[in-house]
């Protein structure tokens with residue numbers, strides 16, 4: 001193996017001319033950077049060979065060491081099965097802002113994860129089933145929420161409307177897709193961002209699969225109907241803007257949610273102004289599993305309830321990090337005590353194996369409030385890895 005050390009005597013002997021010689025000698029031709037820089041963790045698990053110095057190993061912090069691609073630019077023609085995107089948006093938060101830094105916080109928290117590692121209890125290696133890439137963050141303006149959400153709308157629609165890497169092979173093997181057009185499409189895992197981003201994300205999947213059953217992990221309902229004039233400061237002719245507490249009301253108005261109350265909030269435990277808010281939540285199509293329920297029915301009871309509600313429907317999972325107890329995940333905009341532990345949430349997520357998950361997001365991670373140990377970011381990153389595992393286990397077939 002060629003070693004950098006073997007170059008040293010030549011440099012020393014040539015004294016003052018050393019720097020010039022380095023330029024004259026074609027350094028890049030002489031050194032095998034693949035061997036030199038590939039640590040053991042980048043050795044291909046099947047062949048045992050060191051992987052090339054490529055997008056997996058070049059050192060940028062992508063989500064769970066997925067390949068960073070310029071999905072809307074020079075790598076626009078690349079094919080993949082899952083696109084990870086960041087949505088750096090937090091201008092509709094009601095309390096503590098900061099989730100615009102969530103995407104890179106979650107990537108930072110994911111540095112010990114890899115889609116090429118085995119999820120042991122799930123007996124699944126994500127990369128055996130899916131090519132997952134990190135498309136980076138979607139540009140979202142900070143001066144106009146409507147325009148910012150439109151930017152995400154367009155980017156998400158562009159990704160989910162493509163054909164996935166494995167589509168042709170799956171169709172050739174006789175599998176029938178869940179999508180309305182009969183093709184297999186990439187799934188998107190979005191790193192938020194405040195929770196309002198779920199509205200454009202739901203629009204994207206509903207356009208491909210029709211209305212979806214939502215599994216909403218959160219301590220809050222997020223389905224509040226905005227107060228209209230004269231009970232609000234808005235003028236009668238002004239549009240009522242969507243917020244991270246009302247996007248489900250808009251999603252229902254747009255017909256994105258499954259009918260017959262086949263959507264479920266999991267982990268609810270916030271204060272509510274009055275009973276009509278709960279009634280209205282049921283009217284737009286949700287059932288509720290409260291956080292406290294886990295004490296009485298255990299994680300299995302929660303899992304059974306979720307599976308009973310969503311059945312065989314296409315499922316979208318939207319995950320507010322505040323569903324986890326602030327002891328484990330304090331860095332979020334609206335913390336509520338009495339949440340799930342990280343071990344409980346893993347057992348609940350493992351229980352969702354086999355559901356047809358068309359897309360997922362993790363939102364409301366605000367790294368500025370995290371401990372130095374990056375607790376919240378590590379929790380969020382691991383939740384995303386479980387989502388990818390669930391996606392890897394179950395293709396989107398009829």
Ligand SMILES: [Mn+2]
Pocket residue numbers: 218219220320322334364
């Ligand atoms: Mn919440």
